[in-house]
Amino acid sequence: KNEVEQSPQNLTAQEGEFITINCSYSVGISALHWLQQHPGGGIVSLFMLSSGKKKHGRLIATINIQEKHSSLHITASHPRDSAVYICAVSPRGNLIFGKGTKLSVKP
Amino acid sequence: DAGVIQSPRHEVTEMGQEVTLRCKPISGHNSLFWYRQTMMRGLELLIYFNNNVPIDDSGMPEDRFSAKMPNASFSTLKIQPSEPRDSAVYFCASRTGTGNQPQHFGDGTRLSIL
Secondary structure, X not given: OOXXXXXXXXXXXXXXXXXXXXXXEOOOOOEEEEEEEOOOOOEEEEEEEOOEEEEEOOEEEEEEOOOOEEEEEXXXXXXXXXXXXXXXXXXXXXOEEOXXXXXXXXX | OOOOEEEOOEEEEOOOOOXXXXXXXXXXXXXXXXXXXXXXXXXXXEEEEEOXXXXXXXXXXXXXXXXXXXXXXXXXXXXXXXXXHHOEEEEEEEEOOOOOOOOEEOOOEEEEEO
């Protein structure tokens, strides 16, 4: 069993829809990261959180440490949000990655 | 600010050849990570350094892979001899401070072994 599980694997949405991507993990962590990988391949760190909720623009990330679960929400989705979203956990200094969620937002 | 710089961006070579990937971390960052991304396995940690010292190399697949960090501004990942199954995108990332800081990724090196 993977230590980090994401769902769904693939997600297609219409522009303007509210999107939720889920991440569950099975190890103790010091932090959880949400990363975005665009079709060109570059990886950008969106959030790093160890408790509660963080918001940046239309993106919101939440984490429940007791349940070992995190969600990434995108409000008013836009085609430029199309990318692979990767959840990663940090048990020590390194990162353990989920397989990613491929999001396509149609105009 | 310059980000993490990786070279080359693309490498195509024949199996059996030595491959060297290079990474320059962000100035002032004291941790450096090498990752490999494939369709089958996603992103995986190969090795990471803290203050130029290898901390965890448990992800290095086998003895054909080696990594060095001779100083705070440069690291190499070497594969010798290369095999077709090594074909992947290799990312370098760096971070300042402890584990509770975000990692900054380079653009990756797309490696194809024929």
